Amino acid sequence: MTQNSATTAPAADALPGPARDDGRTRPRVAVVFGGRSSEHAISCVTAGSVLAAIDRDKYDVLPLGITQDGRWVLVADAAERLAIDSAGKLPDVTDVAEQGGSVVLAADPTQRDLAVIETGAVTALLGGVDVVFPLLHGPYGEDGTLQGLLELAGVPYVGSGVLASSVSMDKEYMKRVFEGFGLPIGPYVTVRPRDWERDPAAVRASVAALGFPVFVKPARAGSSMGITKVHDVDALDHAIEIARGHDPKVIVEGMLRGREIECGVLEGTDGAYASVPAEIRVRGDHEFYDFEAKYLDDVTETDVPADLTDEQTAEVRRLAVAAFEAMSCEGLARVDFFLLDDGGLVINEVNTMPGFTPVSMYPQMWKAAGVSYPELVDRLVAAALARPNSLLR
Numbered sequence: 001m002t003q004n005s006a007t008t009a010p011a012a013d014a015l016p017g018p019a020r021d022d023g024r025t026r027p028r029v030a031v032v033f034g035g036r037s038s039e040h041a042i043s044c045v046t047a048g049s050v051l052a053a054i055d056r057d058k059y060d061v062l063p064l065g066i067t068q069d070g071r072w073v074l075v076a077d078a079a080e081r082l083a084i085d086s087a088g089k090l091p092d093v094t095d096v097a098e099q100g101g102s103v104v105l106a107a108d109p110t111q112r113d114l115a116v117i118e119t120g121a122v123t124a125l126l127g128g129v130d131v132v133f134p135l136l137h138g139p140y141g142e143d144g145t146l147q148g149l150l151e152l153a154g155v156p157y158v159g160s161g162v163l164a165s166s167v168s169m170d171k172e173y174m175k176r177v178f179e180g181f182g183l184p185i186g187p188y189v190t191v192r193p194r195d196w197e198r199d200p201a202a203v204r205a206s207v208a209a210l211g212f213p214v215f216v217k218p219a220r221a222g223s224s225m226g227i228t229k230v231h232d233v234d235a236l237d238h239a240i241e242i243a244r245g246h247d248p249k250v251i252v253e254g255m256l257r258g259r260e261i262e263c264g265v266l267e268g269t270d271g272a273y274a275s276v277p278a279e280i281r282v283r284g285d286h287e288f289y290d291f292e293a294k295y296l297d298d299v300t301e302t303d304v305p306a307d308l309t310d311e312q313t314a315e316v317r318r319l320a321v322a323a324f325e326a327m328s329c330e331g332l333a334r335v336d337f338f339l340l341d342d343g344g345l346v347i348n349e350v351n352t353m354p355g356f357t358p359v360s361m362y363p364q365m366w367k368a369a370g371v372s373y374p375e376l377v378d379r380l381v382a383a384a385l386a387r388p389n390s391l392l393r
Helices: 003-007 040-053 145-153 162-169 171-180 193-198 200-208 233-244 291-295 310-326 361-368 373-386
Strands: 028-034 060-066 072-074 102-105 113-118 121-128 131-134 188-191 214-218 228-230 250-254 258-268 271-274 278-282 300-303 332-340 345-351
Touching (some): 028 040, 040 060, 040 373, 131 373, 162 171, 171 188, 171 310, 171 345, 188 200, 193 200, 228 233, 258 373, 278 361, 310 332, 310 345, 332 361, 361 373
Parallel strands (some): 028 060, 028 131
Antiparallel strands (some): 060 072, 102 113, 113 121, 188 250, 214 228, 214 250, 258 271, 258 278, 258 332, 278 300
């Protein structure tokens, strides 16, 4: 991959196409969603969108849900039941779970078989899968754990491998990688469990040195879960405890004044391509782009593409590809930036499995670049089918 690929919009013939029809049965895609993290519901919403868009003439589709206690179950192929309803009720895997036992994947790369287990015995064989589309957000799904299981089982999957998934999920080590590659980041403090329990006064002092306001976040969570904007030291302890409810390790980031810019990256056969950048603005009483602003309240405005100069657009796209490559990402990622008031750019984070509904920013940016939502889904699945496991690539 080369950073020069960020300067050109992705051409259809430069990215992976669908699997060839060689007379065999259609490739079988397991769409896996839900999971144990606090982002369970958002994963369900994402899965509903993909199930509705995936080309059933090209692929056999097997939806698999992971409950909030970690059990794999067969679920109904019912995309319409995986949306946030008009009353704001969030979906859950249990809403679409079918009767039966737990689904297990054999860690046997010669088989790739799925089976249903009830009361300790195999009651049904579901056969093998050719590729997994893991639509999980947060820990136990987006953080390399599921990717490791699939590597052991020898099953291809959409998206980044174990290393990139794990490091991208941990905001501290993500920033350390960016620093090592000379990429621009903002000021931050890491609060490890031992630091907070042994010497909270020292933690308060290190955070105060950033200057207020600050943003207190779980180090390994997403969808703006557990984030608090803190205006003074008196509110810091409570914010840290909120974040620790999601992750014992906390990261505190200094306030960056500027515009929130995002850019999608999609891996092709000859490099990584950056989409058009987009901008998000939050209206009303929300101080930042929190969970409610993202998913529940109609308070956000977006510009796709963002209103940037040609030079700013080129730099956002260059840095997006550079961040993708620094993290050793594969398949797809969304890179989030701050365009500072002084014109500088800072990378906030990389999301290896970004929000993926048709109205999410990642698909919207690619739509503006000429890649429709169904085509995006197809390209990601086809690329995963064509890619060997991580130790061979």
